[in-house]
Amino acid sequence: MTTYFEKRxxxxxxxxxxxxxxxxxxxxxxxxxKIYATRIGIANLEDTTIYVVALKAFYVPSVGDMVIGxxxxxxxxxxxxxxxxxxxxxxRASDVLDRPFNPRxxxxxxxxxxxxxxxxxxxxxxxxxxxxLTVREPDLGKITRGxxxxxxxxxxxxxxxxxxxxxxxxxxxxxxxxxxxxNGVILISGKTPEDERLAVMAIRKIEQESHTSGLxxxxxxxxxxxxxx
Amino acid sequence: MTSSxxxxxxxxxxxxxxxxxxxxxxxxxxxxFREVQxxxxxxxxxxxxxxxxxxxxxxxxxxxxxxxxxxxxxxxxGVLTVxxxxxxxxxxxxxxxxxxxxxxxxxxxxxRGIRESKAISTEKLCIIPxxxxxxxxxxxxxxxxxxxxxxxxxMAALAALLNTKIFNYEIKDDEIKIKPGYTQxxxxxxxxxxxxxxxxxxxxxxxxLVEEQVMDARFTITIDKDGKICALQKGGYGYFSxxxxxxxxxxxxxxxEELRKIVVKG
Numbered sequence: 001m002t003t004y005f006e007k008r009x010x011x012x013x014x015x016x017x018x019x020x021x022x023x024x025x026x027x028x029x030x031x032x033x034k035i036y037a038t039r040i041g042i043a044n045l046e047d048t049t050i051y052v053v054a055l056k057a058f059y060v061p062s063v064g065d066m067v068i069g070x071x072x073x074x075x076x077x078x079x080x081x082x083x084x085x086x087x088x089x090x091x092r093a094s095d096v097l098d099r100p101f102n103p104r105x106x107x108x109x110x111x112x113x114x115x116x117x118x119x120x121x122x123x124x125x126x127x128x129x130x131x132x133l134t135v136r137e138p139d140l141g142k143i144t145r146g147x148x149x150x151x152x153x154x155x156x157x158x159x160x161x162x163x164x165x166x167x168x169x170x171x172x173x174x175x176x177x178x179x180x181x182x183n184g185v186i187l188i189s190g191k192t193p194e195d196e197r198l199a200v201m202a203i204r205k206i207e208q209e210s211h212t213s214g215l216x217x218x219x220x221x222x223x224x225x226x227x228x229x
Numbered sequence: 230m231t232s233s234x235x236x237x238x239x240x241x242x243x244x245x246x247x248x249x250x251x252x253x254x255x256x257x258x259x260x261x262f263r264e265v266q267x268x269x270x271x272x273x274x275x276x277x278x279x280x281x282x283x284x285x286x287x288x289x290x291x292x293x294x295x296x297x298x299x300x301x302x303x304x305x306x307g308v309l310t311v312x313x314x315x316x317x318x319x320x321x322x323x324x325x326x327x328x329x330x331x332x333x334x335x336x337x338x339x340x341r342g343i344r345e346s347k348a349i350s351t352e353k354l355c356i357i358p359x360x361x362x363x364x365x366x367x368x369x370x371x372x373x374x375x376x377x378x379x380x381x382x383x384m385a386a387l388a389a390l391l392n393t394k395i396f397n398y399e400i401k402d403d404e405i406k407i408k409p410g411y412t413q414x415x416x417x418x419x420x421x422x423x424x425x426x427x428x429x430x431x432x433x434x435x436x437x438l439v440e441e442q443v444m445d446a447r448f449t450i451t452i453d454k455d456g457k458i459c460a461l462q463k464g465g466y467g468y469f470s471x472x473x474x475x476x477x478x479x480x481x482x483x484x485x486e487e488l489r490k491i492v493v494k495g
Contacts, residue, residue, distance in 0.1 A: 070237050115237055115241075116237070117237045117238070117239050117240075144239070145242075146243075147243055193252075
């Protein structure tokens, strides 16, 4: 039972991470009792599981996630939504309307059109079906204003912080409303463009320095300093 | 949403809104270029080469010199050909295969700038009038596409031409013999392209990828070293008013001068 990495060390694919009775977690694989990395990222050990947090990755859909997607196609009874994943998601017309969908009466482009952004929740997804979305919950639906920031989806947990500490700090300091899509798309809407600029700056800083510790304090400091200028 | 080409309507609105307030999404001023990084002599086996990074846009240019026949209408002048490759590596939009209209436009706009400013003194490239001249091949390779390929390519092409050396030769009994040593390719002008994007009746200089995706039209002005316009190119579906073009020409002169200092060192 030995590990060959220091806490939060940067590893590359093929690096030997540990030997012994460990479990291979995310972005690792096991050969006999040796565990190797499969991605560039930060290695971690939790209990007996070894995993790698990838520096950059695609969004892997997961049921229950809130995502921000872009309508790329309007079909007869569905919308096709780009959610930044390897697969396009589907939003059904019957999900949006309160009544049964009637193609003669209901025109889908009038509800969501191509290039509209929507906040949606993933309700179904497995390896045989494309992701299915819903907007039938409060705070879901079309985005009409605000600024969009895109980050690599693996950085989302860092932007949220432990128990939401990071994001609630940014919200408090910049007075912006921030909606985070698990797929790496973030919506910021503030009272002034200046507030929004601060929030974008904070998110960009977190994205760049996500692998360092003591980040919340430094981001707070940066926002306060910028506000004084 | 990097996998699809179009820009979300909310983002389009935001970009136009910011520009009407004199700001841009990447915090540049309306008339600011992105940072230009230039390297010359990056390809060892080419006669001349350069790599330009304009923000995240990256273009590499290699120049080959070969001996060939002149065109019959200009028997005592060397030949210039420009070719552009949009490699699939550079953008999810680029496909492998023969050059498409965008690649051809890019090559032609760069070519026009060099040709019409008479940057290369082609008479000096003549070896035997009517029979043998030097052919200058300018090959543009787009390595990363983050908008404004034209300006980056024009800069890279100029830098590569300035870096180009021709092998020495002598003529014996109508035959060309290569001698050791090199001479500099005769470059007498320095054309610089400046591209504008029109977004909601406002002009921005050096549009990056997202701005190019939402722009109504694009306008390129190439300025020679005397501050004169030597090439123009318009792209996209929108239109321009006369005043806007005159205004753009003035900005282009100023910007070209700034960029020329970076490209033409010494």
